[in-house]
Amino acid sequence: MATTWNDDLRANEQAHLDELLTLLRMPSVSTDPAHSQDVRATAEWVADRLRRAGVPDVEIAASAGHPSVIGRWHIADDQPTVLIYGHYDVQPEEPVALWQTPPFEPTIRDGKIYARGSSDMKGNLLTAVQGVEALAKANGGQPPINVSFIFEGEEEIGSPHFRAIVEANKEKLRADAVLSADGGQEGPDTPSLSVGLKGLGGVQINLRTANSDLHSGMFGAGVPNAVQAMVQLAATFHDAEGRVLIEGFYDKVKDLTPEDKAEIASAPFDEAAFKQSLGLDELWGEAGYTTRERIWGRPTADFNGIWGGFQGEGIKTVTPNEAHLKVTCRLVPDQRPEEIVALIRRHVETHCPPGATVEVVPLPGSAYPFVADRANPVYQAAKQVLSDMYGKEPLTVRSGGTVPATGIFKQVLGIDTISYAWSLPGSGAHAPNEWYRIDDFNRGREGYAKLIEHLKR
């Protein structure tokens, strides 16, 4: 009698965990050129792991940057196809001194695996592969539906070459939906599915007045002051309550529906604790929306930095001739980053104060916003599977953050992404002492096997 996938996962628990420790020892830091060989070696390890899982068609898809690993397991034309997304690169380990144990020497303490990339997201990546593998073994050597994989190597640096890879492999990546293993649950006993991420588009504004800094007594009253001009210009970006005043900014925004608002309100949010943790007496944002609605569902124009003139100790009576502002917009459907950058450019040119000249330079890292259709059968199936696993219905949540891949999948492949993963809040993604629970490692393996099984027609 064939073993069940459940028996298989149980029997292989230690072996699977050892594989994760091996993967975590590989310092695949994508931002650091010194680690480019490590990134390449990690891609090869992941490709090899897919082959060992039985995936028949595996390749390393090159790009102008780090490659993606693509695997394709096509079973039958009349079965659905899911594309499992993740990334094998990790954040830098700095500040190293704050790690209790070395970032690339995974250590288990109190049921948690401490290592760089454990939560974000080598744990989730491997559980997806292992879960599908176990299911395939129990199912006669192949999964019951079509499953493809794409694991990129540049997520932590904004996925600059991922669109090109997806475009070049469009036919191979065709699917009914993407399951993103890059994400997590709201809590150990709070199952959740993330269905929305914001897009991103930004610029640096460089403003200039005279040909040098000037003496504020000899010139100040009679010439434009670059800092004052920048303040005037920047003040035209928002009203007093935070609504963006860039002409046309909201034209393509799909406002939150009553259903969206009800869904957002159903996810618990302790506003008092939120304020306290940030040391704030008051929150602040666009009128007419709750804090969660603002963060999850409304677009923003965030000032990330401003500078100009004298920043030293004491006094310098200078009339500055340069000032700079960095603005990034978090976008929602159907805003497009390149259109938003064009609107900012037009706004800046229209509102540039007299006597000043401005230059608008787009910033790297743009991304399309994305919200999945809740009617998507994969979303519905994932909801059912999580309900069974946790004994309660999962929350449907969003994030104000950005994962460029989701927008790329929607744009290039025309498909929705459901985040289906097991990292937890506070697990130190991008920070020292990052961790991933062994319990969640087991839940992840089970969750992927269960969902793929569930999707069989």
Add this chain to the structure above:
Amino acid sequence: MATTWNDDLRANEQAHLDELLTLLRMPSVSTDPAHSQDVRATAEWVADRLRRAGVPDVEIAASAGHPSVIGRWHIADDQPTVLIYGHYDVQPEEPVALWQTPPFEPTIRDGKIYARGSSDMKGNLLTAVQGVEALAKANGGQPPINVSFIFEGEEEIGSPHFRAIVEANKEKLRADAVLSADGGQEGPDTPSLSVGLKGLGGVQINLRTANSDLHSGMFGAGVPNAVQAMVQLAATFHDAEGRVLIEGFYDKVKDLTPEDKAEIASAPFDEAAFKQSLGLDELWGEAGYTTRERIWGRPTADFNGIWGGFQGEGIKTVTPNEAHLKVTCRLVPDQRPEEIVALIRRHVETHCPPGATVEVVPLPGSAYPFVADRANPVYQAAKQVLSDMYGKEPLTVRSGGTVPATGIFKQVLGIDTISYAWSLPGSGAHAPNEWYRIDDFNRGREGYAKLIEHLKR
């Protein structure tokens, strides 16, 4: 037969010039603690020079900082008294690499003495002493009117202890007017008298929101952004045309009279050349005033520097929790710096956006504005003397800059200051390759002798 002062000045031209070179070799850089002994030695040299000129009552008046040299030559109660002001300290010599000859090794080229402090203002200081000395010698050993001197050692660092010195020596410094030897002429053939200087008062505004920088995706839309809050706050300081909107800012301002405007208009000003030299297509400032009126006669609130958040290359999607702004106001009669600082504080507290807290820290270097009464007999006499010397009537000019001493003389002694000196525009005060013309050295010596003689009743 006694020689005339004119003969005496001619006979001593080389000796007087050598004295100037000696004084210029003394690196009396007041801002640099490493030069404090040099500053002291320079004060002693100046005191000694006054004694050698015949001034009977000379002392070095100590302060918590560098001392002032005070000399008093009281002749007769029924003669007028003038107080000659100057400073023996100099700016630092940096950047040294840009000097053609070493800053403290005075070098004569093409009729100019190149050295740090030549134009600002050891040349003018010494010509005043030498001119009065020559006049006294020709007049039987004492000048025909009462002449006092005060030369401070902290002008280049904002005269922080000068008020205390003037207050402590109030009786001794009683005079009908101050002649400030710290200034210049509008051109080699354009005589001028400066009758006004602006005051100064400023603050640094520190604005804070949350207890750390935050991720703009996870938090940005729902929490206050310190840079955005600072922009909102700073935008309340001016209207679009540069008029200051700080409540009460103009309450004590004496507006320019038609006579003031006529006087200002009578000083030639090439606005096209001014714009071209600054690389500006348009000038900018308070509506209803010419450029010269703005710079010479209208108060300002100048943004000297702003900073907050990310200033590096590329993108960082941070919601900053701190922003800073430096504001200094150039003041006109009867504004007072401490009142202006209080008005800024009130304005900032009133306009601080919700969710932000602000701290307003006064900056050092405050000064009172000053405009001399044109009915002052010393002004009238100086005008006559310059007319005789140049064969044309001098311009009456002002400066948008600040010399704290003038406000202190008005406040503590109740007397006006007329700037009567021979430095020229472009002579590199505060810059490398500072110079002073030998022709002006001679004009200065003559000018002081002539004016003091002219003031005899």
